Amino acid sequence: MADPRILSVLEGWRPALPLAVAYSGGADSTALLWACSQRFAGQVAAFHINHGLQAAATDFAMHCQQQCAAWGIPLHIARVAAHNAPGQSPEDAARIARYKALEQLAHAANAQNAIQTIVLAQHADDQVETVLLALSRGAGVAGLAGMRPAWEQDGVRWERPYLAGRGQIGGAQIRADLRALGIEWVEDPTNADLGLTRNRIRALVAPALAQAFPQFASTLARSAANAAQAAELLDELAHMDLQATGRPPAIKALQALSVARMGNVLRYWLRIEHCQTPSSAQLAQLVQQLQHCTTRGHQIHLKVGLGTIQRRGGVIDWYNPSVLV
Incomplete structure (x- = not known):
């Protein structure tokens, strides 16, 4: 059998x-x-x-x-x-x-x-x-x-x-x-x-x-595999960009990137460093705030997940209020 x-x-x-x-x-x-x-x-x-x-x-x-x-x-x-x-x-x-x-x-x-x-x-x-x-x-x-x-x-x-x-x-x-x-x-x-x-x-x-579409499950699986390969390439690029921008990321280094690369590296940084996944709206707002951050007094304060992204001098970082001392 x-x-x-x-x-x-x-x-x-x-x-x-x-x-x-x-x-x-x-x-x-x-x-x-x-x-x-x-x-x-x-x-x-x-x-x-x-x-x-x-x-x-x-x-x-x-x-x-x-x-x-x-x-x-x-x-x-x-x-x-x-x-x-x-x-x-x-x-x-x-x-x-x-x-x-x-x-x-x-x-x-x-x-x-x-x-x-x-x-x-x-x-x-x-x-x-x-x-x-x-x-x-x-x-x-x-x-x-x-x-x-x-x-x-x-x-x-x-x-x-x-x-x-x-x-x-x-x-x-x-x-x-x-x-x-x-x-x-x-x-x-x-x-x-x-x-x-x-x-x-x-x-x-x-x-x-x-x-x-009788074969849709198998074709969808192929599309998912293609997306996985693309996601891997984006992560490789984000890893290189994060090495250049620093941990936490420096604002001026982020501003030197294109909008797409800035969003990509910020998403990657939040995921691997803080286990947070920003929404598309949150990420777009963060990128916009960073683009307009041209003076020393410009503050950044944006809620992402269970914490907030804030400016600290020349860098931004993510903080969880429940663990701040």
Whole structure:
């Protein structure tokens, strides 16, 4: 009997071992955890993050414990409290808290010479939703690039094997394979909430596009890959410009750049130095203020994310009021 698709798409994938699968108990992470345990027996653990955001959270954790016990897979659970700041959505706050908790679990395991890679179960349909969501928000090339198949951050390797190379697979195939294998999963009740933009894209927009353009998912994936390449080139340019403007950036050095390069390096600086993503309007306003900053008394004060960008002598910097002393 041929391997189910959820397993065969992992052929040729060579992650650094041991690995941990971010396991929610849902269909996608269940499929990936099972497939990884089949492909890399004895080298797989599961990380479960309990946000406590809904009544079913305890049931999700219990299901994960039972499933991992049945498969003989070590399970590590972390509970996080994700509080969204003003202007930040609860979903965004939960996502940031989840990734931070996964990273902390990996570092804790690495103290014992374990877990080299954290594996995430996002797949082709998730990529479609991510790119369409970016389009609906007027995102630039970085947003249109969608989710990265792999990256490293703070000493942790992250991979999405269901997005990489021949690993393209969608939600319908994943569920069909799980049913054929007799493997159960839990459904997140919030997935049916059409008040959430991503759910509306999944339920209404993506099916209509698939009906009108049967190959749209694969062509959109190619467009996302092209956007990712363009975003990488912009980051390389921004890195060179940031070396020239300094950290924090000098105003006169910024003014020597074109408007496009100034916006590019400022966006890059805020992202890599302060983990902030300015809106298009905020970035345009910042560039405009910098262009008109020609006197010593000209002040700059612009809110970005959870802090503000302010002038300090000949440079600008980003400050978070909650940590100022």
